[in-house]
Amino acid sequence: MSRSRVLVSTLALALAAASAQAADLSPLTKETGLPRTPEQLAVVFEHADLGFKVIPEQRRIEGDAKLTFKATAPLSALVVDLDPEYAVSRVEVDGKAIGADAWQNPEGRMRVTLPKPLQAGGSVVLRVIYAGQPHVAKRAPWDGGFVWATAPTGEPWVASAIQGEGCDLLWPCIDHPQGEPLLVDEHVTVPAPLVAPGNGVFVGMKERNGWRTYHWRAKNPDTYAIAIDVGPYEQLSGSYKSRFGNTIPLAYWYLKGDKDAQAKDLFAELPRMLDFFESQIGPYPFGDEKVGVVQTPHLGMEHQTINAYGNDYKKDKYGYDWLMQHEFSHEWFGNQLTNADWDDMWLHEGFGSYMQPLYLQYLRGDMEYHAALLDQRAALSNKYPIVSGKPQTEESVYNREHGPGLDIYYKGSLMLHTLRSLIGDEAFFTSIRLAVYGSAHPWPGHFKPRYVSTKDYIDIVNKVTGKDYGWFFDVYLYRAALPELVAQRDATGLSLQWKTPDNLPFPVPVDVRIGSNSGETVTVPMANGQGHVDLQENALYTLDPQSKLLREEPRFAAAVKDAAERKAAAEKAEKDAKK
Template sequence: MTRLPLYLAAGALLAGCASTQPPLTDFTGNSGNPRAPEQLAVTFEQADLSLRVDPATHSISGDAALTFLASAPLTRIAVELDRNLPIDFASVDGVQLAPPAISNPEGRLYLTLPTPLAAGARTTVRIRYHGVPHVASHAPWDAAFTWSKTEDGQPWIATTVEGEGCDLFWPCIDHPQGKPKLIDLHISVPSPLVVAGNGVALGMDEKNGWRTYHWRAKNPSTYGVALNIGPYELLSGEYDSRYGNKIPLRMWYLKGHDKQAQGLFAEFAPMLDFFEARIGPYPFGDEKMGVVETPHLGMEHQTINAYGNGYAKSPMGYDWLLHHELSHEWFGNQMTNADWDDMWLHEGFGSYMQPLYLEHLRGEREFQAELFTQRKSLLNKVPVVSGKSKRVEDVYEDERGGPGNDIYTKGSLILHTLRNLIGDDAFFRATRRLVYGTDAPKPGNFAPRYGSTKEFITFANEASGRDLGWFFDAYLYHAALPELVEERHGQQLKLSWKLKDGGAFPMPVEVRVNGRIEKLAMADGTGELTLPPQALYTIDPNSRVLRQQAQIDDWRRQEEQRKKKAKS
């Protein structure tokens, strides 16, 4: 996904839902709350998480050891954990804490240190907890556990925690910039269930009817840490990267889906090659490209993307869900938005990669068809970027005043317009700098990083050699699209840009006149062209510029009226 674009998602498989659940606090129910001063004063070095998952009782018990490096003196440690998962025990560097030293009223867990921690010192806190975790009523659009069953009645379990956050099942820093440098996962499940996890498999132990699977991942995005449990079969292979390294390929699927899984598995290498050719090296080549079949539609869990699309290819002849989730290994996991307000960097880029892939696979018709499908979905009610720190639901939910689906489709079309404005070389150099921190990435010369809208604007300015502030201001920070006003006086055609909120907009425009393309520079926001007698002309014939279009606005109004009428 991230949570999948509504213009693409046809629906999701139903999740198991508890009849009664203790309510989440507003704090826990929204990922991306401002970090506490104690969290800003530490580097999260390692999480070592042991988790026992019991399908019979829909419960979990956890034992988490979290190691932090202090950059300033501290008297307490702060992490997030759903208050509905009671704390059984907590210690700091082996010293057990008394109950008054443990506080978790709203979902931010404070552990008062036995002795103050000096700047430059490390500490390891250990937290044991248990409980019945929150259940997703409509995964993956809402976050939590899905307790499902396979067709033959075996447990099939998954987590989706993007919206509400990692704190629904493990103590973490629930913020985009809360990544631990390393996480070790030890997930125990009843035999013979299988756990498909993040990163690299470190083995499995079996004892007294339970299996414990060991996984290790570097720099995992917080919502990218996931549990996927079921009676899985496994497909394995390798991809020979154009960068010279070999990337492990893994696909966990349910028994009886062998043929379908093999068909999906066959798409792994072509998709990887496309992304490596267009963007750069697969970011987690020393771990794996992993996909797991899930009882929900999908989610971009780092190196273990969730897949529940029923193995259905689109009319374009590819699996759009697999492609979209894979894009997030670059745009989401390698480059993670510094704040949820920058979420369009995940979803806009991920969405633009799909028409580009179709152009590569099928050609111009499918490329333009996908772009037009995206264009029809735009709402343009709220700016894509507010310029203020946001929580995740305040971005995704229209009802909360967020841009919602526009971060996908409008983000994609903004990028398409930018690419046509500055050219492929500058566009992809700026993109690589955003993703890798360098425009010449090679395996081993980059690490996961945080990106922001302001940073990408700087990269685009530098790559293009021009100031593009007017472009990003109009498209990202204002809701209404630029309007191209057309005036015809005899043989004179005059075009002028109009912004609802005013300001300069010197966007060049192509006009096709009797089959020949004329390009108007529009340096002052206007351009003029003398037409031959009885000329046929088309403005922006290749749809290079995102703009307000009356016919689409009229169609949307008709669609809204039709839907209202159907409901009444």
């Protein structure tokens, strides 16, 4: 691209930003995961054939969506979700246009009256042609939408990140975790010579009149994991020979520049990460498609088989790219295992966050495993339960002021650490495989993506162990406060008692080390939440010497309070400086 073209493109983007700020989202579009309508509950979403023309200079897209539904009950109408800021120019049912009086989309829940009722078992194709300026992300990926950026070399660099707001920011969909299409064909048209990596398998690319159309095909993608990524990308390619016998394609699309060596280093990490997940959890779920990563102008998101990566090749204090590893974990916990409702989001983020300490244990042993867990422990707030027991939206779960927020990550992770200690590695990892694959012995090609609820996982743990662990999850998931271990010396030794919210039962055994580091360790059964250890009068003791138990500890509460006060002071100082 010439210097003059770069300047013109940059100016056009700046003018577009100044004159066409995205409108506020409608209440329906702003939320994702609202209860589905009866019409949405009565269909199987068989196929989404999605066409997107991305016009960077106008910050505009033109969409053409053909959606195939199979009815499970008689239907007189179809309902899909689509941002009402888009202008809809044509709606078709089974290839025939319908009048404007047959469809409405006032608030973002588009209702289409069918020309004739559809019987159970029948199929229908809904086509929606639309265009407009998609919602611009204010702070992707947390406050999501489209990101219109410029690559260091001057070309347009575009990405979507819509987990928090939902698929209706991009295409007419069923904006709910259980709204996944069985198959998606994605056709992304971009100005040549830009590149558009996508979900699933690359089918082909056609170039005509200065435009390139990239065709991608994916099976069972999460609704928010269908992504648009456009840029002047270079591609690194390779393959991975799985321990399960299959060969998995690897690809990384990155911006060529002064960090080519770091890009190659990141790509070189993928085989090791794959070996970790396949050895600890099971087969990579999308081995017949690819492991894909794309560099993005936002921090990252777990887009299925095309993980968004924007961490600028930073390694954390443990010497690896934790964000890349975390987002990659969502191929198992998010894209293969999908939460049945946003209330079950800890299944994505809790398991996904536990994978970082577990990865360090795999790489280097127990010391860094426990150090990473300690980092997570210091971040807990314990203000709201991480599971409410009723349907939730994404906003209600991730909002730390009115919901669990980061606790779905770190409290979920630490609870899993305690569960692993309680039931043992064999039962623990078997429960994970059953949740992720529906099989204790998964094999490539013999499983499909699954919807899983919190109740489903509890039932799996109970089945694997042959015991009822509902009490364990009642305390950790459905209550905000952590259990507290109360220890009191008396004339005969040490009395222990679990103090729990609402006095719930919590018979978790407690290890007590008597004496120095080389002293005897006894396990106190804690039947009925109580136990006793015989101790000599002046004997030293250590509770939970191997740090197995997630419990209330005043030192962490003080650390969290101190961090909050420091943050508030820094924010106030920043505001004062701007006055």
